[in-house]
Amino acid sequence: MATVTLKGNPVALTGNEVNVGDAAPEVTVVATDLSEKKVGGAKGVVQVLISVPSLDTPVCATETRKFNEAVSQIPGVDVTVISMDLPFASKRFCSTEGIENLTCASDFRNKEFGQKYGVLIAEGPLAGILARVIFVVGKDGKVVYKQIVPEITEEPNYDEVLEAVKKANA
Template sequence: MATVKLKGNEVKLSGNEINVGDKAPEATVVATDLSEKKVGGAQEKVQMIVVVPSLDTPVCATETRKFNESAANIEGVDVTVVSMDLPFASKRFCSTEGVENLTVASDFRNKEFGEKYGVLIEEGPLAGILARAIFIIGKDGTVVYKQLVPEITEEPNYDEAIEAAKAAANK
């Protein structure tokens, strides 16, 4: 099972590790309006799933704003940010930050996404929330890109993820 670090200390993740080439499992997350959204599996558009620990942290807030500006404009790509934040807090964040080009959703209800994608933090001070990661899923439901950020407190490689999403959308 993959591990990541929090301020240099190793953190164990639980769930099923998903890698490039694997079929992306379907999971249900909860949008800010409390509706359910299915992520993973085969869909009409390429999916970019941006996984963050909490929108209430500066790194996660910055990451969500950046993807709202850049990735949401890629034709043929559906962008969803997933955290464990309650939908009410996510809605407040989106209205305060002007995030309206992507879906912000929560895995709080069943922790289904975290378990199915192997990004649920199992131990330490952040136990029960999600590690920072990005998954890009082709229309056929296959994972074509994965970035598990090795240090939870650091931002992902935005350019690499955006290029991978563009490439998948142009196939």
């Protein structure tokens, strides 16, 4: 199982590790309006699944704003930012920050995304929430790119993610 760090301290992740080449498991998350959204699986469009600890932290907020802006330049891509935040908090965040080009969703009901993608933090002060990981899923439902951000408190490599999205969407 993968390990990341939180302020330099190792933290184990739990669940089924999903890697490049694997079929992206189809799971259900909860959108800000409390509707259910299925992510993963073959959807006929490129999906970007962005796992973050909480939109209520500066790094996650910045990451979500940057992806919201970047994906507006790439048509036909379905982007979902997934956290354990309650849908009400996510809705307030999206409204306040003007997030309109991607979906913010929660894995709070079943922790299905965290478990099936292997991104659930297993120990330490953040146990039970999601690590900072990004999956790009091709139109056929296969994972074509994965980035585990090694230090939870740091931002991902945006350029690498966007390059993978453009390549998958070509």
